[in-house]
Structure formats: C-alpha cells, structure tokens
Amino acid sequence: xxxxxxxxxxxxxxxxxxxxxxxxxxxxxxxxxxxxxxxxxxxxxxxxxxxxxxxxxxxxxxxxxxxxxxxxxxxxxxxxxxxxxxxxxxxxxxxxxxxxxxxxxxxxxxxxxxxxxxxxxxxxxxxxxxxxxxxxxxxxxxxxxxxxxxxxxxxxxxxxxxxxxxxxxxxxxxxxxxxxxxxxxxxxxxxxxxxxxxxxxxxxxxxxxxxxxxxxxxxxxxxxxxxxxxxxxxxxxxxxxxxxxxxxxxxxxxxxxxxxxxxxxxxxxxxxxxxxxxxxxxxxxxxxxxxxxxxxxxxxxxxxxxxxxxxxxxxxxxxxxxxxxxxx
Numbered sequence: 001x002x003x004x005x006x007x008x009x010x011x012x013x014x015x016x017x018x019x020x021x022x023x024x025x026x027x028x029x030x031x032x033x034x035x036x037x038x039x040x041x042x043x044x045x046x047x048x049x050x051x052x053x054x055x056x057x058x059x060x061x062x063x064x065x066x067x068x069x070x071x072x073x074x075x076x077x078x079x080x081x082x083x084x085x086x087x088x089x090x091x092x093x094x095x096x097x098x099x100x101x102x103x104x105x106x107x108x109x110x111x112x113x114x115x116x117x118x119x120x121x122x123x124x125x126x127x128x129x130x131x132x133x134x135x136x137x138x139x140x141x142x143x144x145x146x147x148x149x150x151x152x153x154x155x156x157x158x159x160x161x162x163x164x165x166x167x168x169x170x171x172x173x174x175x176x177x178x179x180x181x182x183x184x185x186x187x188x189x190x191x192x193x194x195x196x197x198x199x200x201x202x203x204x205x206x207x208x209x210x211x212x213x214x215x216x217x218x219x220x221x222x223x224x225x226x227x228x229x230x231x232x233x234x235x236x237x238x239x240x241x242x243x244x245x246x247x248x249x250x251x252x253x254x255x256x257x258x259x260x261x262x263x264x265x266x267x268x269x270x271x272x273x274x275x276x277x278x279x280x281x282x283x284x285x286x287x288x289x290x291x292x293x294x295x296x297x298x299x300x301x302x303x304x305x306x307x308x309x310x311x312x313x314x315x316x317x318x319x320x321x322x323x324x325x326x327x328x
Contacts, residue, residue: 045286
C-alpha cells in the first residue's frame with residue numbers, strides 16, 4: 001500500500017480506514033467476531049491507519065479496534081480522540097480539561113491494548129478550555145511516551161494556529177469531499193503553511209458520492225443521516241442527486257467506481273491529504289484503497305472540480321446542534 005506523511009513525520013497508508021461505522025452511526029452493525037476478522041483482513045491487505053474514538057459506541061469501538069489489532073500492533077498506526085464528558089455509559093457534552101484528558105488517555109490505552117497512541121485528536125474544540133492548555137497537556141503526554149502525535153478535529157483556523165504554537169499539530173481531521181469543500185479558503189492554506197496534514201472524514205459524503213443513496217432513501221433512527229438535512233429532507237435529497245449522477249458519469253467514462261473517483265480527487269488535491277472512508281466490507285476496502293493508484297491528469301482534476309462547483313449541494317451537513325461544535 002502506498003504511504004503518505006502527515007505533519008511532522010507520521011507515516012500512514014495513503015487511504016486510511018474509519019472504524020466508527022462498525023459500532024455506531026451506520027447500521028446494521030456486524031457481530032464482534034466479524035468486525036475483528038474484517039480489521040485483521042484489512043491489515044493483511046496493507047491498511048496501516050485506523051481511526052476510532054472513545055465516544056464511538058461509548059468505548060465499544062476502541063475495545064473492538066484494540067482487540068483486533070493487538071496481534072499486529074507494531075504494523076499499524078491508531079488514531080483516537082478525546083474531549084468528552086463520559087459517564088453512566090453516555091456522553092454528556094464536551095470536556096477537555098487537563099484532568100479529563102489524562103483520564104481519557106488512560107482509558108483509551110487500556111481499551112486499545114497498547115502503551116501509546118499514534119495520533120490523539122481533540123474531537124471537538126471545548127470553548128471552556130483554552131486550546132493552549134489542551135496542547136500543553138498533550139505535550140506532557142507526549143513527553144511521557146503515551147501520545148506520539150497531536151491532532152485536532154473540526155477546529156477553526158485561529159485554534160489550529162494557537163495550538164500549533166504550543167505543541168506541533170500533526171493532522172487536522174475535518175469533513176472534506178466533492179460535496180463539502182468549505183476548508184479550501186482558509187483551513188487548507190493554513191495547513192500548508194504550518195506543515196500539518198489533513199485527514200478528511202466522510203470523504204464519500206456519508207455514502208452519497210457512491211451513488212447508492214437514491215432520492216427515495218430513508219434512514220433508521222440510529223443512522224446519523226436520519227438527523228442530517230442533506231439526507232432527511234426529501235427535497236434536498238432529490239436535488240442533490242445531480243452531483244452523484246455527474247460523479248458516476250465521470251467514473252463510468254474512466255471505468256472506475258464513484259468511490260474511487262471521489263477518493264482519487266482528494267488524494268490529488270494535496271500530497272498530505274489522507275482520507276479515511278469507512279466500510280465493513282473487504283471488497284469495498286480494497287476498492288477504496290486502490291484509489292491511491294489512480295493517476296488523474298490536470299484535465300481530469302479540473303473536470304471533477306467543475307462538476308463539484310456546478311452542482312449546488314442542498315441542506316446542512318449536520319443537524320444545527322452538531323454544526324455549532326465545528327469551526328471553533
């Protein structure tokens with residue numbers, strides 16, 4: 001598998017694997033034994049970059065990833081996230097106080113069955129805790145050998161710059177794809193300036209860019225798309241089909257899948273971008289990883305970008321309460 005470098009030296013597979021959907025947000029969820037077999041098969045296929053969080057399934061996803069990857073821990077890089085007030089089996093909101101971070105890292109290390117976390121993200125910026133205090137705590141954990149690299153998720157430009165001044169930020173994780181490009185004006189130039197990698201989540205538009213989400217699609221109550229205006233409003237969903245159809249037409253012309261095209265577009269944008277699509281299928285994983293080997297010309301990239309530019313996306317990417325936690 002091709003590799004890429006994030007930030008100040010974190011080498012990972014060019015396309016990573018988002019593990020959240022194995023435990024939450026995208027039902028149905030496979031049996032634990034199936035998930036473990038899938039994750040181990042992913043390593044055999046060359047996957048080295050696995051993304052999880054303490055809040056996914058409230059600890060369940062970390063436990064799953066830890067058990068699956070324990071036998072091959074020296075072959076992989078694991079990213080997880082902190083920043084939540086978790087008790088009584090539920091997340092009650094944001095909490096990035098130093099004492100909470102220290103409690104979180106010990107729990108994640110235990111569940112992941114490891115003595116270090118390769119990339120530790122603040123999952124969402126906590127407005128009640130100065131980012132300098134958060135970065136300073138991660139620096140201490142780095143000095144103790146528990147955290148190798150520091151990341152931020154869905155952070156705003158000022159926060160990224162302030163955090164990086166205290167302790168180098170290796171990667172920023174945010175949504176970025178052919179149907180969500182709001183990072184391009186401010187965040188991506190800043191990351192290039194500071195030498196920080198970008199890890200796009202939902203690089204396939206939560207499945208939309210694969211062409212499999214029809215205008216008549218409905219979603220279960222425990223499916224995250226049930227809460228998202230781009231998906232849960234039939235009018236928005238119908239209007240957005242134009243983008244998916246245009247991407248599919250381009251893919252058909254190139255004898256590729258829409259997923260491969262969408263991921264290859266991201267990979268060609270910058271050499272320090274590493275998307276983390278989620279899947280539960282080895283076949284889909286292979287399809288996603290193969291995007292790293294697609295060679296687009298400048299003309300191909302211009303056409304795809306024009307497809308994105310010319311197809312308005314209707315509806316918010318999050319429910320309002322979730323959107324409020326981004327860009328801080």
